Amino acid sequence: MIRTALADFVSLIFPRVCLACEEPLACGEDHICTGCRAQFPYTDYHKLPSSENPLARKFWGKLPVRYSLSYLRFLRRGRVQHLLHQLKYQGQQDVGRVLGRWYGAELADYSLGTEFDLIVPVPLHPRKLAKRGFNQSDTFAEGLSVSLQVPWSATALRRTEHTDSQTQKNRAERWQNVAEVFEVAQAAEVLNKRVLIVDDVLTTGATLEACAAALLAAGCSEVSIATIACAEN
Numbered sequence: 001m002i003r004t005a006l007a008d009f010v011s012l013i014f015p016r017v018c019l020a021c022e023e024p025l026a027c028g029e030d031h032i033c034t035g036c037r038a039q040f041p042y043t044d045y046h047k048l049p050s051s052e053n054p055l056a057r058k059f060w061g062k063l064p065v066r067y068s069l070s071y072l073r074f075l076r077r078g079r080v081q082h083l084l085h086q087l088k089y090q091g092q093q094d095v096g097r098v099l100g101r102w103y104g105a106e107l108a109d110y111s112l113g114t115e116f117d118l119i120v121p122v123p124l125h126p127r128k129l130a131k132r133g134f135n136q137s138d139t140f141a142e143g144l145s146v147s148l149q150v151p152w153s154a155t156a157l158r159r160t161e162h163t164d165s166q167t168q169k170n171r172a173e174r175w176q177n178v179a180e181v182f183e184v185a186q187a188a189e190v191l192n193k194r195v196l197i198v199d200d201v202l203t204t205g206a207t208l209e210a211c212a213a214a215l216l217a218a219g220c221s222e223v224s225i226a227t228i229a230c231a232e233n
């Protein structure tokens with residue numbers, strides 16, 4: 001009771017706001033308000049057969065991807081973009097953890113909890129990691145790991161080259177740019193495992209494809225992908 005009163009008092013002085021819409025959070029709400037949670041553009045790809053999953057189509061004819069999953073649709077100037085900005089540039093690591101926990105719980109409800117042996121986030125280049133202080137994909141992996149009860153590893157994959165900024169490049173150049181930059185650090189860690197590769201946002205899919213290729217080459221038995229959000233074009 002005293003604790004609640006104290007928490008209420010603290011939130012009067014430092015109001016906790018929703019990290020998606022900036023409105024004050026009600027008691028018991030966890031970083032994201034109930035209203036945003038109800039209105040998020042969920043993809044629900046895990047409920048679709050693979051033939052109808054637009055994300056799965058991005059990998060057809062390139063690599064065998066078992067499950068292609070994304071929690072939200074990325075809409076510019078919307079709440080999802082705001083959330084991802086908070087995570088990536090404002091150091092709000094709880095965004096990734098909370099979304100990972102929620103998404104993991106939903107996937108577990110759809111019996112996907114037993115489909116993966118290891119969760120592997122897309123690594124940042126060490127220089128970028130040092131600058132940002134954390135890898136936003138690690139936070140999502142951590143949340144998913146809690147709900148799915150599947151271990152995650154921040155060290156299974158590593159980047160070998162620094163990539164230039166990708167924004168000025170076309171799709172083919174982007175692929176060239178990332179194709180060689182991921183490698184598996186310890187093959188024994190992924191050998192014969194069903195790996196779920198996770199990232200914050202998927203646009204072309206080239207980065208996840210490069211990670212999947214490296215993991216498959218190192219002997220993992222199958223790869224799946226999951227992102228916080230994906231662009232639908």
Ligand SMILES: [Zn+2]
Nearest residue numbers: 018021033036
């Ligand atoms: Zn909100």
